[in-house]
Amino acid sequence: MALTSVKTAAPGKARLNYPKTILTGFGFLGTTVAWTIYDPYITKILDRLLSASPVVAAWSERLAGSSLLERFIASQGESAFAAGRFTLVPLFIGIIMTFDNIFGVVFQPLFGKLSDGCHSRWGKRRPFIFFGAPISALLFVLIPLMSTLPALMVTIILFVFVMSLWRAPVVALMPDLTPPELRSEGNAVINLMGGVGGALAMAAGTVVTVIHLAITGMTKESPGYDEFSTFPAVFAVGAALMLVGMLVLLFFVKEKDSRLLSADLLAARDDAARKAAEKEARLAEKAERKSLKLSKAERGSLFAMLGGLFFLFCSVNAVTTFFSLFAQEILHKDTAQATLLMMVLTAGSMLAAIPAGLLGKKIGRKKTIVLGFVCFLGAFAVFFGVFLALCASQDLGVSSYVSLNSADPGHPAILKILSTLDILILPVIFIAGVSNMLITVNTLPLVLEIGGLKKVGTFTGYYYTATFSAQVASPIAYGFFRMFSGTYLSLFYYAPVALLISLILILFVRHGEAIPQEVIREAEEAAG
DSSP states (O other): OOOOSEEEOSTTOEEEOHHHHHHHTHHHHHHHHHHHHHHHHHHHHHHHHHHTOHHHHHHHHHHTTOHHHHHHHHHTTOOSEETTEEOOHHHHHHHHTTHHHHHHHHHHHHHHHHHHTOOOTTOSSHHHHHHHHHHHHHHHHHGGGOOSHHHHHHHHHHHHHHHHHHHHHHHHHHHHHSOGGGHHHHHHHHHHHHHHHHHHHHHHHHHHHHHHHHHHTOOTTSTTOOGGGGHHHHHHHHHHHHHHHHHHHHHHOOOOOOOSSOHHHHHHSOHHHHHHHHHHHHHHHHHHHHHOOOOHHHHHHHHHHHHHHHHHHHHHHHHHHHHHHHHHHHSOOOHHHHHHHHHHHHHHHHHHHHHHHHHHHHHOHHHHHHHHHHHHHHHHHHHHHHHHHHHHHTTOOHHHHHHHHHHOTTOHHHHHHHHHHHHHHHHHHHHHHHHHHHHHHHHHHHHHHHHOGGGHHHHHHHHHHHHHHHHHHHHHHHHHHHHHHOSGGGHHHHHHHHHHHHHHHHTTOOOOOOOOHHHHHHHHHHHO
16 A cells, blocks of 8 residues: 555544655655765865866966956855966866756756656656665765776766656655645655755764774874775765665655556456557556646746746855855854854754745745745845944945955954844844745645646656756856955845845746645535
């Protein structure tokens, strides 16, 4: 019998089965572990191999003196020079780090759609997970073992491709097993499991390093210590956690048999008759799915929603990517302090996950999303408004603050402003995390509701096309914005404007609210 994420409550109502939804979330936990480890570690691996590449050195020498390239690399928070010479290494790292998002844009809609039409005794989504997760784990283990740049690039490309193969199906599994009116609540649990995966991944590096130092008797300051010696173990731990997530999902979460012919008919027919019957049923199902076209109004809502998601993730990605640089330049925080501040954002998001799902169920998804936008924009407005007021109290404007902060960071006026901002930044970041979760938890269910029950995988792919496109475009777009603004304070122009555009687009969404199951049953009974 298929596992569902529903419990019967009062007559005519259903409530989410949290234990079973948590088990479903182990798949998303596994993918989050991989990406959380991948991003910071792969940049260091690439830096070492690219810096030793004669091809990169030759191109760097050829393009030395390009002021535009130098300014763009600097806008990404990197130095265009190493050992006194111009280098393209940071630029190449940035390009390679977009591969996972580019592959997501190209392949996730395809594999989401393919999973909608998958027919097996194990269901629609689980075959993709069963095939993709072990291969992803193996490739993940191999990444830090690649000693040459070509071998590393092949491994990275294969890894991001296979990950894109099963991401949409694993995310589509929760909506498959959850009634529409409970999907916001279910998506909250899935996001919470992703947060747990991220925390486990961040802890993995620390734990591995501590064990390594204890075994070798070294410290990080020891002459022979090389942090790269811990990388294979960190990636192995990540791969193990990915496999654990996959195994929990496959053993404890069962899908319905999605074969088009019943087991009895499959057993009774001879091969030729069975194949003919299966082909006929497959063609009929494909024709039915093709006939389920969206109305003009539904297409308008879908495009508005996807556009809203694009600009939302442009805003959020810019903040998360460049916050440490903003904190360093404007707030005088080092990387460790900036990371702690971002953990406040994560804490706000995780604490708000379940309430965000419940609120989406109670007052509606769109209203909850709009509330999240209002709070998000309010957090930006409060921080920037207080900042402007503090500057005015010291007879400074934004440009004069930036100039003075750069020339004399210990100036009494600067320190007086920072003493207030240090207090204000914590609640502002926490509110931003809560606001982000109010939005994020309810957007995927809204998109899926527009698509309908038979296209969950396809519309999950559309969702990731919009969000991953933003994550490709935003670092480049903000990089140019930062080049011409000259300061990371420009985040407070770029991010709120992107948020406002997103909100305006989402206000045009007219579809996507869940229709309660009891209403559907009553309509079916009345029609029948």
